[in-house]
Amino acid sequence: MHDRPILGHMLFGISVTPYAEAYPQLVEQVLTAERLGLEIVGIQDHPYQRRFLDTFALIASLLAQTERIRFFPDVASLPMRPPAMIAKAAASLDVMSGGRFELGLGAGAFWDAVQGMGGRVRQRGERLPALEEAFDIIRGALDVGPERRVVRGGGEFYQPHMYPPGPATAHRVEIWIGAMSTGALELIGRKADGWIPGGGISKMADFARLNAIIDRAAVHAGRDATAIRRIANLSGAPLDDARPWIDVLRQLTTESGIDGLVFWPTDAGTTEIERFANEVVPAVREGETGQ
Numbered sequence: 001m002h003d004r005p006i007l008g009h010m011l012f013g014i015s016v017t018p019y020a021e022a023y024p025q026l027v028e029q030v031l032t033a034e035r036l037g038l039e040i041v042g043i044q045d046h047p048y049q050r051r052f053l054d055t056f057a058l059i060a061s062l063l064a065q066t067e068r069i070r071f072f073p074d075v076a077s078l079p080m081r082p083p084a085m086i087a088k089a090a091a092s093l094d095v096m097s098g099g100r101f102e103l104g105l106g107a108g109a110f111w112d113a114v115q116g117m118g119g120r121v122r123q124r125g126e127r128l129p130a131l132e133e134a135f136d137i138i139r140g141a142l143d144v145g146p147e148r149r150v151v152r153g154g155g156e157f158y159q160p161h162m163y164p165p166g167p168a169t170a171h172r173v174e175i176w177i178g179a180m181s182t183g184a185l186e187l188i189g190r191k192a193d194g195w196i197p198g199g200g201i202s203k204m205a206d207f208a209r210l211n212a213i214i215d216r217a218a219v220h221a222g223r224d225a226t227a228i229r230r231i232a233n234l235s236g237a238p239l240d241d242a243r244p245w246i247d248v249l250r251q252l253t254t255e256s257g258i259d260g261l262v263f264w265p266t267d268a269g270t271t272e273i274e275r276f277a278n279e280v281v282p283a284v285r286e287g288e289t290g291q
Helices: 020-035 055-064 083-097 111-116 124-142 182-191 200-220 242-255 271-289
Strands: 011-015 040-043 070-073 103-106 151-153 161-163 175-179 194-197 229-234 260-263
Touching: 011 020, 011 229, 011 271, 020 055, 020 271, 040 055, 040 260, 055 070, 055 083, 083 103, 083 124, 103 124, 124 151, 124 175, 124 182, 175 182, 182 194, 182 200, 194 200, 200 229, 200 242, 229 242, 242 260, 242 271, 260 271
Parallel strands: 011 040, 011 260, 040 070, 070 103, 103 175, 175 194, 194 229, 229 260
Antiparallel strands: 151 161
16 A cells, blocks of 8 residues: 555545635635644535535635645535546646645435436435446546556446546545445445545444554455554534543544544634644544554
């Protein structure tokens, strides 16, 4: 397995809600996160939400205004975006930012809204195989080397692909899958670079068991299970007091196999981000290292 691009074992970041009317505030949130040493920003992808900016366009804007922090869609809506174009966007963002983009990918949700915006609705039994088929197309396109080879892919759910991919990315873009089903977890173990649990920490009681499914599939595929990133979204409650968060997150990282935490502020301000970066993150890191 390749080295992870993030220094250190634990990964800490934030999410910003892509409300169009709050664009200046979310820029300030991201700049605050970078200034305080956080490492990554995740942005949800719901193109059918009329109040939201397009996630990929927003990430491009934020990459241009930052220097160090990384970004990922949390997670990209596959039914709304053809896989070859997801790969093209990912490669472009990575090149333009000097290697600061990772790809979060999901099989889809809110199917009535997807259909209303012209997206392809997948039935329950189609979602996992369509996700894997798309994954293979995207991975093949992102792994292009100096020699321009041809991407071949597609099958039951996507038209056959045969095209020269590019541009070559600045670093190996990781693909993190947002999913909870057994089949999707096995796919992550066999092929993906990371897992983003659906439901965030509201499902933390299940994390250890679900992580074990990923690990078994990775070992069976001959992969190093410890190289697969596990990233939990932290949302649902304001960060008024750091202590309860510290206790929960220490348990999450020591008992549940989670090694990445993305905090979702409850408003468009920076106070919660500052508390997370200045109080929660150092305490969780201290617990991780045993200092």
